[in-house]
Structure formats: C-alpha cells, structure tokens
C-alpha cells in the first residue's frame with residue numbers, strides 16, 4: 001500500500017496532491033498554477049484520476065472548464081455544490097478509489113453547504129472546515145456555524161487521535177496537525193457548547209476577502225466575467241428569495257409566475273430535472289436573449305438554477321433590465337427536489 005500526500009502551493013492557500021500506485025488526485029487546485037500541476041504530474045509519471053474541490057471557494061478562482069480539460073480529469077464535488085462544471089456529485093460516506101487507496105468523503109457543511117473532508121490513509125484533508133487552531137468562517141453565503149460545530153466536534157473529533165489533519169488554509173506557515181492536537185487545544189472548540197460556538201462565529205467580524213464577489217460568481221456559475229455580465233452585490237441583495245413550497249403554491253394559483261431556468265441544457269434534463277413549464281435560458285445566453293425576454297418584463301418571473309447562486313445573478317440582470325417582479329428560487333432545484341416537489345426531465 002502506498003500513499004503520498006503533498007502540499008503543492010507553499011502559500012496560505014493549499015492544494016494537495018494525493019498519489020498512489022501511479023494514480024493521483026488533485027485537491028483544491030488554484031487556477032493560476034494549473035500548468036505547474038500539469039508539469040509535476042508529467043515529471044512524476046502520475047495519471048490524474050480526479051480533481052476534488054473540498055467546497056466552493058470564495059477566495060480564489062477555481063479551475064474552469066478549459067483548465068479542467070487541460071488537466072484531463074473529472075471534477076468531483078459534493079452534491080450541494082452550485083457549480084455546473086462538476087462531473088460527479090459526491091455524497092456522505094462515498095468511497096473514491098485511486099491507486100491502491102480509497103478516499104472516504106465526509107460531508108461537513110458549515111463553512112459552505114457543500115463542504116467535505118476527505119479521509120485517506122491515516123490522514124484527513126479538512127478543507128476550510130477545520131483549520132490548525134481554528135475553523136473556516138461561516139458568514140459566507142450558505143455558511144452555518146451550528147452545522148460546522150456538529151461536523152467538527154461530532155465527526156472529525158471522533159476520528160483516531162493520531163489522524164493527520166491537512167487544512168486548506170493556514171496563515172501562519174504551519175503545514176499539518178493531528179485530530180488529537182486539535183481536539184485538545186483548538187481554541188475555537190475547546191470547552192465550548194454548540195450555542196457558544198455559534199455566538200463566537202457570529203461575533204468574529206472578519207472583513208470580506210478581496211474580490212469575493214467576482215470569485216464566487218465565476219466559481220459558482222462556471223462562467224468567466226467576460227462571458228457573463230455579472231450583477232453586483234447590492235442588486236443581488238435586493239432580489240426576493242422564493243422558497244420552493246411557496247413557488248409550488250403560486251404555480252398552482254391564478255397568476256403563476258414564469259419560471260426561468262438558467263442552468264446548462266444537460267442539467268435541465270439531468271438528475272434534478274426541471275419544473276414543468278420552465279423556460280430554459282442558460283446563464284451565458286441571458287444578455288443575448290434579453291431583447292426577447294423583455295416581453296415578460298411585466299410578468300412575475302422566478303429564476304431557478306441548481307443551488308440558487310447563478311439564478312441570483314441572473315435575477316439581478318433581469319431586474320436591472322427592467323423586470324418589475326423577479327424572484328430567486330431559494331436553494332434552487334436542490335431545494336425544490338428536497339421538498340419532494342414534482343420535476344420533469
């Protein structure tokens with residue numbers, strides 16, 4: 001049995017190469033470094049089997065379609081991920097094999113809804129869920145401090161003490177820790193109840209990272225800034241969120257809203273399906289189709305996507321273009337199907 005775990009960036013923001021018996025997995029690659037990763041894999045004679053993102057990042061640009069093709073491996077993320085370029089969705093407990101090793105996927109929401117930790121060999125890659133002496137912030141969209149407490153205290157801290165912890169970030173030059181060390185000394189969790197943890201996370205008052213809006217919109221949509229005219233934060237914040245059951249009720253009423261689905265065609269007919277009667281206009285076609293869509297400007301419109309991120313941007317574009325009554329399906333088709341509502345494929 002062979003397993004090599006290596007951090008590749010030597011910066012605050014970490015990318016891991018997992019290698020075993022000629023096969024490799026790249027975890028949390030950073031866009032600007034793709035050529036270096038590619039060279040390294042070639043030099044080592046490793047075949048890249050998977051790219052895994054531990055969550056949707058807000059602080060750096062993730063690998064886009066083109067670079068994913070350059071690396072030549074499918075992208076795996078948890079099924080709560082909003083990102084349309086994901087090739088395979090992961091669920092809690094799923095085994096992911098490479099070489100003679102098997103990664104166990106642990107769904108650990110909190111930093112984001114799609115956060116996972118990856119357990120492999122005697123190690124666990126903790127993403128931004130558990131950091132050395134810290135934990136990932138929970139004030140970004142989809143963050144939830146209570147869930148993070150449950151994930152760390154309830155799950156990670158029950159792994160064997162000697163398990164090596166490899167975080168996605170460290171701002172003090174540290175490389176790894178252990179579960180036992182974190183359980184005994186991590187001040188975020190030490191002697192804290194769940195409520196105390198939630199209160200602590202709510203009072204951190206951290207500044208938002210530079211370019212968070214751009215990073216999130218590009219990462220979540222799978223499109224580049226140039227391909228789509230992304231709406232800015234204040235617009236997005238002004239879009240009313242419509243919960244799935246409420247939308248279902250309105251669709252059955254006298255003046256049903258138009259559902260505008262902004263996912264990719266393959267998602268529209270894919271695993272999650274779509275809402276009956278929904279009009280498909282992928283995110284990157286919205287601008288171009290505005291002259292036609294403007295005919296619906298006086299009608300109530302609810303925009304939908306996978307997880308509610310792309311649709312929030314699209315809804316803001318429509319609102320700016322003069323749509324009077326535009327809402328965003330909260331949580332997207334993930335929330336719609338979770339509510340047990342009917343779909344077509």
Ligand SMILES: [Fe+2]
Nearest residue numbers: 056057058128
């Ligand atoms: Fe993060």
